[in-house]
Structure formats: structure tokens, C-alpha cells
Amino acid sequence: MSALLELEDVNKDYRVGGFLDRSTLHAVKHVSFTLDAEKPEIFTVVGESGSGKTTTARMILGNETPTSGTLRFMGKGIAQVRTRKERLDFMSRVQPIFQNPFEAFNPLTTLDYYLFSTARRFLGLKDKAAVDAATDKALQHVGLSLAEVRGRYSHELSGGQLQRIAVARALIPGPKLIVADEPVSMVDASLRMSIVNLFRELRDTLGVSIIYITHDLSTAYYISDRVIIMHKGDVVEAGRAEEVLGNPTHEYSRALRSAVLPPDPVVASAIIREKLRAI
Numbered sequence: 001m002s003a004l005l006e007l008e009d010v011n012k013d014y015r016v017g018g019f020l021d022r023s024t025l026h027a028v029k030h031v032s033f034t035l036d037a038e039k040p041e042i043f044t045v046v047g048e049s050g051s052g053k054t055t056t057a058r059m060i061l062g063n064e065t066p067t068s069g070t071l072r073f074m075g076k077g078i079a080q081v082r083t084r085k086e087r088l089d090f091m092s093r094v095q096p097i098f099q100n101p102f103e104a105f106n107p108l109t110t111l112d113y114y115l116f117s118t119a120r121r122f123l124g125l126k127d128k129a130a131v132d133a134a135t136d137k138a139l140q141h142v143g144l145s146l147a148e149v150r151g152r153y154s155h156e157l158s159g160g161q162l163q164r165i166a167v168a169r170a171l172i173p174g175p176k177l178i179v180a181d182e183p184v185s186m187v188d189a190s191l192r193m194s195i196v197n198l199f200r201e202l203r204d205t206l207g208v209s210i211i212y213i214t215h216d217l218s219t220a221y222y223i224s225d226r227v228i229i230m231h232k233g234d235v236v237e238a239g240r241a242e243e244v245l246g247n248p249t250h251e252y253s254r255a256l257r258s259a260v261l262p263p264d265p266v267v268a269s270a271i272i273r274e275k276l277r278a279i
């Protein structure tokens with residue numbers, strides 16, 4: 001197996017508090033996992049607020065340095081990505097999607113600007129027709145088109161549509177990995193499943209792996225191939241989604257699941273099917 005992403009005993013500590021009550025907060029503790037380069041998958045990180053999900057995502061994106069441990073993307077240490085060119089190469093392979101699509105786009109800038117500048121920057125395109133074509137292709141992957149988006153502003157679209165545009169922008173460079181941090185939590189509940197379904201399509205049609213960070217067990221249950229559950233910085237469960245979410249063993253994950261989905265997997269799947277029917 002050749003690895004797309006490897007995390008080896010990754011830890012992140014923060015110094016918190018003031019002069020007199022300074023202490024160390026262990027935000028991420030001994031996290032290890034590997035994503036296979038040949039087997040695109042949806043790898044979900046579940047946990048409540050403060051469990052260390054975002055810190056893990058930020059380290060994968062190279063926006064945060066681990067206190068100890070190693071993160072490698074396609075065999076190369078993420079901490080070794082230093083020069084501007086190395087950073088651009090890395091970012092064309094690993095793209096983020098953030099929680100709030102309304103914050104991702106300036107309300108005074110047309111949305112196509114973000115897509116065009118991504119195509120110019122990452123694909124080196126100069127010719128307008130080529131920029132348009134690359135933009136339209138990415139938008140088609142998320143069920144939109146350049147004709148629908150051209151000249152539009154963020155306030156003219158719903159959160160779900162904006163999040164699709166954020167996904168299209170992430171697709172333009174041709175990434176191998178998308179790190180999506182709570183991508184549906186600001187999206188209307190009725191549209192959530194359509195966004196997570198999109199991730200499945202990207203995995204299957206484009207071979208993109210997705211790290212899906214969420215506290216929402218029902219979407220996690222539905223789309224994930226593998227899941228880790230984090231609690232206070234520790235990974236308390238890890239494995240195939242149906243095993244981890246269907247039959248949690250750790251006390252915390254059992255409590256988490258019963259708070260969100262009924263314990264009976266048949267009832268839980270029926271609820272999920274009901275949600276899907278609403279799409």
C-alpha cells in the first residue's frame with residue numbers, strides 16, 4: 001500500500017492561562033492513522049466541541065505544527081513544506097472546506113472571481129476561455145454551472161449552494177485530499193444530505209479522499225468508510241463506520257450515539273433513510 005496521508009503519534013499541546021495559572025492543554029494526543037493512496041475513502045473524525053478535531057485538521061493542512069509526531073502527505077513530511085512553490089504544490093493536492101460558506105466569500109466580490117483566481121493560480125491558466133472551461137468543469141461536478149454562478153454575489157445564494165461553490169473551488173486544482181471541517185453545520189438541515197452525498201460522488205468519480213470532520217453522527221453514519229471518534233484529544237474508537245457507529249464500545253461513544261441516534265441500528269437507518277427521502 002502506498003500512503004496518501006500518514007499521521008504517526010501526533011500530539012499538539014497549547015500553553016494556556018495567565019502568568020500565575022499557566023498550564024498545558026493537550027489538544028491532540030497520540031493520533032495515528034493512514035489513508036491509502038490507491039483506495040479513496042471518506043474518513044470521518046467525530047467528536048464534540050473541544051475534542052481536538054479542528055486542531056487535527058489544521059495540522060493536516062499544514063496550518064499548525066505538531067508538538068511531536070509526524071504527518072506525511074504522499075511520503076513527504078508536511079512540516080517540510082516550506083517554500084512558496086512547495087506550499088502551492090501541497091495546496092493543489094490538499095484542499096480545505098470550512099464550516100461557514102458565508103464567511104468564505106466576501107459579500108462585495110462576485111463568486112466567479114474566487115473560482116477564476118483559483119484556476120489562474122493553481123492551474124497557471126491565462127487564457128479566459130481556458131479559465132472559464134476549468135471553472136465550469138469544477139462547477140458541473142457539484143451540480144452547478146458557470147452560467148448559473150457568473151456575476152452572482154454570496155447573498156444571492158443559499159448556504160447549500162455556497163458550500164457547493166466552495167467545493168467547486170477546492171476541486172479546481174485537482175486535489176487528492178479534501179479536508180472538510182464541519183462543512184454542513186451551517187447549512188440548512190434539509191440540504192445537508194445533498195452536500196454529503198456530493199462527497200461520495202467525488203470519492204467515486206474523481207478518486208478524491210475526504211477527511212470529514214463533524215459532530216453529526218447521522219451524516220457520519222451514512223457516508224463514512226472509516227471513522228475515528230475523538231474525546232478530549234484522544235482517539236477513543238477507530239474502525240469501519242458501521243462497526244464504530246453501529247456498535248460503539250467506549251463509554252463516551254456510546255453516550256454520543258445515544259444522544260443523537262436511537263441505539264437500534266435498524267431504527268437509526270430508518271431515520272437516515274427518511275432524511276434521504278427529503279432531498
Ligand SMILES: Nc1ncnc2c1ncn2[C@@H]1O[C@H](COP(=O)(O)OP(=O)(O)OP(=O)(O)O)[C@@H](O)[C@H]1O
Nearest residue numbers: 014016025027047048049050051052053054055056
Ligand atoms: N490556539 C489555541 N490556543 C490554545 N488552545 C487552543 C488553541 N486552539 C485550540 N485550542 C484548544 O484545544 C482544544 C481542542 O480544540 P479544537 O478546536 O481542535 O476542538 P474541536 O473538536 O474542533 O472543537 P470545535 O468543534 O468547537 O471546533 C480545545 O480545548 C481548544 O480550546
